[in-house]
Amino acid sequence: LDNCVEFFSLAGRSLPHVAMMMIPEPWDQDANIEASKKAFYEYHSCLMEPWDGPTAISFTDGKQIGAILDRNGLRPARYYVTSDDTIIFSSEVGVLEVPDEKIVQKGRLSPGKMLLVDLEEGRIVSDEEIKQQIANEQPYGEWVQNNLVTLTALPKANTPARITGDTLLARQKAFGYTQEELTKVLTPMVAEKKDPIGSMGIDTPLAVLSDRPQLLYNYFKQSFAQVTNPPIDALREACVTSTLSYLGAEGNLLAPDESNCRRIRLSSPLLSNEELAKLASNSHLEFQAKTLPILFPADGGATELEKALDDLFAAADQAMESGHTLLILSDRGMNEKQAAIPALLAGSGLHHYLVSKGTRTQVSLIVESGEPRDVHQFAMLIGYGVDAVNPYVAIDSLLELAASEKVYGVNAKDAVEIYLRTAVEGVVKVMSKMGISTVQSYRGAQIFEAIGIDSSVIDRYFTRTASKIGGITLEVIAKEALARHAKAFLPEHSEENLDPGSDFQFRRDGEFHLFNPKTVH
Template identity: 50%
Template sequence: PSWDRAQPCRFMSHNGEINTVRGNINWMTARQGVVESELFGDELAKLFPVVEPDCSDSGTFDNVLEFLLMTGRTLQESVMMMIPEAWQKHETMSETKRAFYEYHSAMMEPWDGPASIVFTDGKYIGAVLDRNGLRPSRYYLTHDDHVIMASEVGVLPVDPANVKSKGRLQPGRMFLVDFEQGRLIPDDELKQEFAGRRPYAEWLRNQRIEVKDLRPNKEPHGFDPETLLARMQAFGYTTETMQFMLLPLIREKRDPIGSMGNDSAIACLSDKPRMLYDYFKQLFAQVTNPAIDSIREEIIMSLECYIGPEKNLLETTEEHCHRLLMPHPILSNEELAAIKHMDHLGWRAKTIDITFDRADAKAGVMKTLDRICAEAEAAIDEGFSLIVLSDRHIGPQRVPVSTLLA
């Protein structure tokens, strides 16, 4: 805790945590390269970085919320973009609202995590709950026109006879008070209003690219039993990986079962050769939430993501959803081949070889990275929309650069 992280922030206050904050910051930083304005011109650079350094997750969220507000969007619309409902598998959601969320998912990723966020711009004051509903928010509306919201009931003394209505905020739902109209705006009413302002569904039909829409292109798998062992060793496969990880998946179609914990030496302290991937671990946010079952709570789970060039975040146009929708991050050989050879709605993919001659030793790594960057820049200048990094030329005399570096 420190004074510079004290709440409330400029537009919001927050109970909980944003678990995706590091990725959100990285993506907002990357988007600065395509943000441009005819009105501000070069002066726009004075707004960067959008996210101030050393902010808390609340301060970071507030920075981006303010930026979206300054683009001409309303407070409610900006919050809907940053904290969307679980819309992908919501069978009863209207098509209009679903199209709104899907369109904006192509523009920016959600800010996710157990969070109850209160926001205001002076004209409105409201609150929103994360899509999982992992933080409590309860409210009272009294006959003398007072609204009380807190994470628990009983924070203020309220005469039961004065209570007009009360309730709790539901996952992904928004609670909004309009000071000018002097009323509480229902979630469905305010979201349908914004969802119907533009033809999002039509834009998606015209511009969205899906893997299943690409022309099939079968490539030979290149399976060679004589080089199989050498290739597996090159990519770090072990007997344990084969026996306990892969075989249960293939034979029994189930996740492997194992005891918790890993007592092997971490990569930086190991005296054995280790893959570069072993030096990195997935961020894990342990919070006081119940376990989430991805089968029984499927409605809030999704692996979908959009890839490809992004557009200017200061605008809202049909071309903003002209991106490739991936159902999940794992591709089959046929899907990868279709992407590599795609020529669809103006999209093409460029394949870049990331292997080098083993005789070049350590110097070959830096030379190869420079070559990859140069080829990627040239591909962008030539109008390619996607870049595929390939290590398939690996062999006795060809060594791959780790894809983490590339």
């Protein structure tokens, strides 16, 4: 934050302008915010993610001195103005003794507001005046209106045919779906419109110690807020949360002009099949989309998986050179011969590869995968740098459930909308446990700890993730993916129905549980 403030002020922006663009007010859900100020914040949200930890910062360049409070107002910040023209600003009242008769004004900073003292003019500049002045420096409203593209404004496109019957069943097996997930995770997300909650504690082994093939997501645990960073209440403080995302190449931070907000605005990071089809076939030159398959040979192993990832990175470089700014990582082409690379490995690996090459901001990564379906998995993909996710197998599974009336009282179209909305609310809940209120700030933040993944995999594909112990290598990741793939496509391994699943409920032939009938007996 320090370096960034210094960098922008040396590049010619005024300090209040820098503070406003880095620690913005929660503008997108505020119906009463002034139009020019809203346009300023919207324009800058295309350029920069908000710094939104609980913070009160003060800043000065010797001519002006100011302080600003974060969007949640989770830090105390109080000030006194005295009759001898002194201003005392501190986190608590009474740090300096001041006789009551000398105090002219007492005040406190409210969320997202700024206190500014101009030493050259010798006065306190009000939050309203300074923000009004900065918001009207450029025609931000005009720029946003002419350049920002919304998803609804894109023309309709042909959606891929719905997957049904045996084809769907094969996909579900290949991605490790269980009967339990369909009935206890996906169905409640639609029927009850909230992320289902299990009872306290998990009494199954860690993924790395389990006898059954596990999805890569299960090797990571979410981190929680520590002492100085309080969690927020995502339900009651919904007005400060934001699920906005932007697609397309990022603009030039140092040259403020209208081309910087030439981006596609998404109201949520999860896409339906129709929305993805719109993006894939849009006709805008600045938003050319390229689909890159995330597949590797089903008769291969770790070397083939590694080669497939290297090929993916090379293909991404090539697509960017030819002017594509949307890269869709897709496993729709999976079949008997081609198995899917775990979406998290492909997404995070490509994100880190582009970061190391310094080209990550020129492109948006969209994952079209059948693998992610629950909140933890979506949170992980976003946390490891993916811009948007289309969980097509989860969507088609819900359509099938809705058709067979397993999801009660909801028609198929509504079922998908409710599911995606519930999943986004779940991601916001996960972010808020960490005290983060915007999806933009959560993207790429990697607020996870790996348990049981080898450092060779972490260093290359999940760079800088905390990992206290080693564990599985690419070989095991490939083996687990191929074991699921075999169940779906090789007749000798195949079973007629989906695995019943035993994560939430003990089954004799399922996952080991600490509390099993024998222990209880």
